[in-house]
Amino acid sequence: QVQLQESGPGLVKPSQTLSLTCTVSGGSISSGDYYWSWIRQPPGKGLEWIGYIYYSGSTYYNPSLKSRVTISVDTSKNQFSLKLSSVTAADTAVYYCATITPESGRVDYWGQGTLVTVSS
Amino acid sequence: DIQMTQSPSSLSASVGDRVTITCQASQDISNYLNWYQQKPGKAPKLLIYDASNLETGVPSRFSGSGSGTDFTFTISSLQPEDIATYYCQQYDNLPPGFTFGPGTKVDIK
Numbered sequence: 001q002v003q004l005q006e007s008g009p010g011l012v013k014p015s016q017t018l019s020l021t022c023t024v025s026g027g028s029i030s031s032g033d034y035y036w037s038w039i040r041q042p043p044g045k046g047l048e049w050i051g052y053i054y055y056s057g058s059t060y061y062n063p064s065l066k067s068r069v070t071i072s073v074d075t076s077k078n079q080f081s082l083k084l085s086s087v088t089a090a091d092t093a094v095y096y097c098a099t100i101t102p103e104s105g106r107v108d109y110w111g112q113g114t115l116v117t118v119s120s
Numbered sequence: 121d122i123q124m125t126q127s128p129s130s131l132s133a134s135v136g137d138r139v140t141i142t143c144q145a146s147q148d149i150s151n152y153l154n155w156y157q158q159k160p161g162k163a164p165k166l167l168i169y170d171a172s173n174l175e176t177g178v179p180s181r182f183s184g185s186g187s188g189t190d191f192t193f194t195i196s197s198l199q200p201e202d203i204a205t206y207y208c209q210q211y212d213n214l215p216p217g218f219t220f221g222p223g224t225k226v227d228i229k
Contacts, residue, residue: 035216047164047207049218060216063121096163104170105211105218106154110163 002027004111018084022097034099036080042093126221132229139195143208152211
């Protein structure tokens with residue numbers, strides 16, 4: 001059973017870069033079983049897929065965020081990370097790390113989520 | 121980009137009622153359609169994958185059907201613990217993309 005835990009600052013200033021890390025336990029990022037993904041949810045709103053990284057290092061991002069997003073992986077620590085640059089108040093959301101099964105695109109495992117507020 | 125619509129946006133039903141939610145894709149997505157339940161303050165939980173397959177451990181009162189562009193999610197007998205928001209989600213692999221529907225909030229009448 002894969003377990004995921006997000007960590008990072010809960011408050012980011014406008015125009016700065018949001019940085020979050022997801023620590024994986026119960027499974028290996030190097031296994032190839034999942035797309036290691038980030039999904040966010042603004043307060044009171046719906047879910048938005050941000051992007052994913054595969055064990056091979058290949059990444060794919062939501063086109064609406066692509067210019068500002070970088071997802072990377074540290075296999076030695078079994079972690080993957082999200083950087084979102086030039087944030088505005090519209091980026092305030094609960095950020096989830098999650099696993100997506102490549103064959104069906106289903107999100108199998110979710111972290112508990114972490115609220116990131118963009119405010120000066 | 122594939123767009124997903126869900127209806128209704130909210131509903132109120134009595135315990136024991138049959139509840140049906142529909143999800144429509146803007147183009148053919150075959151059966152690449154999943155359903156999630158989200159309770160307040162919690163991460164979503166996968167209920168149905170590949171349009172009609174029940175995730176392990178999920179009660180059998182939940183079911184899904186459909187293919188192509190039109191999909192249906194059903195709770196055969198609504199229980200108090202089913203109060204939640206339900207989301208459909210499509211998967212497109214060329215290029216890879218994942219889009220959630222806007223959600224349906226289910227309440228007890």
